Amino acid sequence: RPATEWLADAVLYQIYPQSFADSNGDGIGDLAGIEARLDHLAWLGVDTVWLNPCFASPFRDAGYDVADYLTVAPRYGTDDDLARLADAAGHRGIRVLLDLVAGHTSDQHPWFTASANDPSDDRYIWAEPGHLAEPAVPPAGFVASPGTRPGSYLPNFFDSQPALNFGYARTNDAEPWRLPVDADGPRTNRQALRDVMDHWLGLGLSGFRVDMAASLVKDDDPGQAQTVALWRELRAWLDATHPHAALLAEWGDPATSVPAGFHADFLLQFGPKDDGLALRSLWNNSTGTVNEAWEPHAAYFDADGKGSPRTFLDDWRAAADAVGDAGFVAVPSANHDFSRLACGPRTAEQLPAAFVFLLTWPTLPAIYYGDEIGMRYVPGLPDHEGSRLGPRYNRAGSRTPMQWDDSPNAGFSTASADRLYLPLDPDPGRPTVTAQLADDGSLLHLVRRLIALRKATPELGAKGGTEVLHADYPLVYVRGGRHLVVVNPRRNAAETGAPVDEAVVLEARGVTVADGRIRAEGFGYGVFEL
Ligand code: TEU
Ligand code: CA
Helix, strand or coil: CCHHHHHHHCCEEEECHHHCCCCCCCCCCCHHHHHHCHHHHHHHCCCEEEECCCEECCCCCCCCCCCEEEEECCCCCCHHHHHHHHHHHHHCCCEEEEEEECCECCCCCHHHHHHCCCCCCCCECEECCCCCCCCCCCCCCCEECCCCCCCEECECCCCCCEEECCCECCCCCCCCCCCECCCHHHHHHHHHHHHHHHHHHHCCCCEEEEECHHHCCECCCCCCHHHHHHHHHHHHHHHHHCCCCEEEECCCCHHHHCCCCCCEEECCCCCHHHCCCCHHHHEECCCCCCCCCCCCCCCCEECCCCCCHHHHHHHHHHHHHHHHHHCEEEEECCCCCCCCCEECCECHHHHHHHHHHHHHCCCEEEEECCHHHCCECCCCCCCCCCCEEECCEECHHHCCCCCCCCCHHHHCCCCCHHHCCCCCCCCCCCCCHHHHHCCCCCHHHHHHHHHHHHHHCHHHCCCCCEEEEEECCCEEEEECCCEEEEECCCCCCEEEECCCCCCEEEEEEEEEEECCEEEEEEEEEEEEEC
């Protein structure tokens, strides 16, 4: 089935490979470890796994600094291990997507080393005396050349991530390093993207999440016309060569990225005050922010009832209407860049209702590993592989090892605890898969049942009909005319009118439908059949 079809009822699961399962006891998660845990994913019911980058890298940014796109990093295993993982996942009906870092490489990539020592190479964006320009000082944001080539280069994220040259949308005589998009450098880089995709798709991988997909053409106009044109060209090539492959964007603007050719986009840079529509920001607890984590200041849904489900719905509709049938709007429970759903004052008691929302909403839902058991953001960790972006924004706390059981290192690794690449959550009450497996009332079982219900009910998928009955607390909507969903993200009880006198309970905690009323306790949820 082409991606536009199989994504319609897909449930994504994001694995940060360092942290899922360590098969050889070196303290770092790896591909064989993931393969050995595939049964957990199959049991849970997810059908698509997205792996963060697992390619050769100096790991200055957790692998988002790629030194060789065609070779698996030795810490994770071999290229064969990746092909075997895709194959073993496929036997369980699970597709595996890779992370494609399209806009930059590591400064250790041979392309960059060559470019830093050859003034005629335009694979990256250089401003330098004698070649294209002779600026008195490096232009803003540029970084001094590490090679024999004079001048400076443009980074894309951290300084160790030089931007690949896909050209500038606007050239400018005063800044002659602004090569137009059709210069040779950009062509070489476009071809390289095809080569990388072709290589891994040929080995059995099912598609890509594209990192910073909006970043390619520099100084593009607000509508990103040139970047859109670049991706449309790639999508046309993909449709012709690998029509089943999925292309998901980290762009944050589905109204632009889906017409650009992506099948879906993660809403992360969306919503009030740029807080992003990861579920963790949908579901804020505004009574306090976590000091060091980058926490939203405003939220659509709020434990104190200050946010507004109506604002969310307006923003959601704008995105969903723009996408139409051409693609999907993905909402993740969290990801490796942001605090987890369970973070600071936002506690485990709020998570069941959040997952009921995520898995009954007309989105492409994505579960960040460990969120299905309510793993929390671990505060206070030191910087690790570029995890700290500033005094208040530490990503390490969202990347700690998966908590499988109550054996040493929570079953993540047989290494001694001081050799783990990142420490485990030190909380003695930390949740584990094994403990929650033994408890039918656990978050893990709820998530599993919700996924099973979604997979068995096409109207609950991304394109099923949705009628919102109450855009306030509690949020009430009907999917496909058949399933009534009630979620109360706030701490206080709330009630509203019901469309029916009574309904069959499929899942509920603290929500009743009776006498024409819906009554929801704080953080209550219910899924009913009409
Ligand atoms: O992130 C890019 C990005 O812009 C954000 O998600 C970012 O972390 C946030 O806005 C900070 O302000 C992607 C990857 O997800 C991230 O892990 C990498 O560090 C980054 O690209 C560079 O490759
Ligand atoms: Ca390992």
